[in-house]
Each structure stands twice: as structure tokens, then as C-alpha cells.
Amino acid sequence: MSSTVKSPNQKSNGFLWAVIAVVVIAAVVIGYIIISGQSKSKVEFEGQVEPVAMSQQIDDEAFKLTAEDSAKTDDKTPKVEIYEDFLCPHCAELAVADKDQLKDAIEAGDMDVAIRTMSFMDRGNEDGQSHHILAAVYAVGESGDAELYWNYRQYLLEHQQDIYQQWGDEELADLAEQMGAGDDVVSNIRDGKFTDEARQFGKDNEDRLRATDDGVSSPRIFVDGEEIQLSSDWVEKVRR
Structure with missing residues (x-):
């Protein structure tokens, strides 16, 4: 009986294939991790979209909110x-x-509200985050969906600290989508379709305040053209 002694330097096909298999598996795992990380949204809207009984439209550089029942x-x-x-x-x-209180007053017909959004917090940077948020809200407002507008605006303000310098058009679009916005609204936000309109919208509202004694600042509230003092119960003081 004879036997063959292999050289220590002789390559083994089995070993080579094992190495290739390990490399391929590692590449697949790494690719999955990268793709998953890219596709995972920062947005996790777990709340409920609150129903509203109001109408919303964009008019005269403002998001106007009125009672759904105009007879009120x-x-x-x-x-x-x-x-x-x-x-x-x-x-x-x-x-x-x-x-x-604000929601209740609008729905009851106790006040008509014009929300005049600005972007002066970007300090002159027309590509700043405040401009992008306003463009997203403008896209929502253009849809005329009062429920979406109310909930979207409220979420962005209430979660301001989490959003600040963290969210861009993608996240803003994701939030609208998770709140039930139509595909056209979501794509308009993601594509920044209303960037120019929002820029002019904010500037026009800032110009309105620039003509006042206190200049551009926020929040500021005017009732029938007269500015009122801010307080947590301002709605109850103003509503009829």
C-alpha cells in the first residue's frame, strides 16, 4: 500500500472554498446592515391623529383655520x-x-385663526432647517386637509427638541406619510417642491412684523389687528 505525503505549502480546494464562503457571508451581512441603517427612518409616529372639525386653507400668507360649520x-x-x-x-x-383650548375655540366658531409662519430663526440662511420645515408644512397646507395640517403642525412644535438639527426633507416626508398624507403630499415634501413658495411666505410675514415697534419676533398674537399680551390662557380671554 502506498500513500502520498502532501507538502505543507500545497493548497487545499476545500479550504479555499471555505474562505470564499466566509467572505461572501460577511459581505451579505455587512450589506444588510448598511441598507437597513439607511432605510430606517428617524421618525416613529406612535400617536393618534386627532380628528378635527375645522377647515384649512392657505390665503394671504397665512394658514387659515375656521370652524367646519361656517354657520358658527x-x-x-x-x-x-x-x-x-x-x-x-x-x-x-x-x-x-x-x-x-385653541382647537376647541376654532371648532366652536369662537375665533377665526390665521397662522403666520416665519423662518427668521435660520438667521438669513435660506437653506436652513426652519425653511425646510415651512416648505413641508406648506405642502401639507396646500392639500387643504385640515386634520393633517393641525396634527402635523402640532407634532413639529411639540417635538421641536428632538427635531432640531436632526430632521430634513426625508424625515418630514416620513412623518406626513405616517400621519396618512397622500402620496402627492409626501413626494412634494420629500422633493422640496414648495421651497420657493415657503421662502416668500415666511419673508412676507416677517415683513409684516418688521413694520411694528417690536420688529420680528415670536410668538406674537394679534386680535382684530391689536397685539395682545401672551399668557397660557390667552384663548379663553379672547374667544367670544
Whole structure:
């Protein structure tokens, strides 16, 4: 009987294939991790979209909110203007404080509200985050979906600290999608379709305040053309 002694340097096909298999598996795993990391959204909307009984439209550089039943309002209904910026901390505080009262007053026809959003917190950077948020909100407002607008605006203000310098068009689109926005609204946000309109929208509202004694700042509230003092119960003081 004879036997063959292999050289220590002689290559083994079995070993080579084993190495190739390990490399391929590692590449697949790494690729999966990378793709999963890229596709995973920062947005995890786990709340409920709150139903509303109001109408919403964009008019005169404002998001106008009125009672769904127009018969509830008349010439004596207070006309309220709210100036805000989505990156303004005090605007976020106000949105939390007056959320329920403001919604109730609008739905009851006790006030018509014009929300005049600005982007001055970007300090002149027209590609800043506040501009991108306003463009996203503008896309939502263009749809005329009052329920989506109300919930979207409220979420962005209430979660301002989590969103600040973290979210871009992708995340803003993801939030709208998770809130039930139509495909066209979601794609308009993701593509930044209303960037130019939003830029002019914010500038026009800033110009309105620039002509006042206190200049551009937020939040500021005007009732029938007269500015009021801010307080957590301002809605109850103003509604009829």
C-alpha cells in the first residue's frame, strides 16, 4: 500500500472554498446592515391623529383655520393672527399650553385663526432647517386637509427638541406619510417642491412684523389687528 505525503505549502480546494464562503457571508451581512441603517427612518409616529372639525386653507400668507360649520361664525367672530417659527422655543411652549383650548375655540366658531409662519430663526440662511420645515408644512397646507395640517403642525412644535438639527426633507416626508398624507403630499415634501413658495411666505410675514415697534419676533398674537399680551390662557380671554 502506498500513500502520498502532501507538502505543507500545497493548497487545499476545500479550504479555499471555505474562505470564499466566509467572505461572501460577511459581505451579505455587512450589506444588510448598511441598507437597513439607511432605510430606517428617524421618525416613529406612535400617536393618534386627532380628528378635527375645522377647515384649512392657505390665503394671504397665512394658514387659515375656521370652524367646519361656517354657520358658527359671523362678522363678530374675533380674527386672530398667530406669528410663529417652528424653531422658536417659546412657540413650542405656547403650542403645548394652548393646544386644546385653541382647537376647541376654532371648532366652536369662537375665533377665526390665521397662522403666520416665519423662518427668521435660520438667521438669513435660506437653506436652513426652519425653511425646510415651512416648505413641508406648506405642502401639507396646500392639500387643504385640515386634520393633517393641525396634527402635523402640532407634532413639529411639540417635538421641536428632538427635531432640531436632526430632521430634513426625508424625515418630514416620513412623518406626513405616517400621519396618512397622500402620496402627492409626501413626494412634494420629500422633493422640496414648495421651497420657493415657503421662502416668500415666511419673508412676507416677517415683513409684516418688521413694520411694528417690536420688529420680528415670536410668538406674537394679534386680535382684530391689536397685539395682545401672551399668557397660557390667552384663548379663553379672547374667544367670544
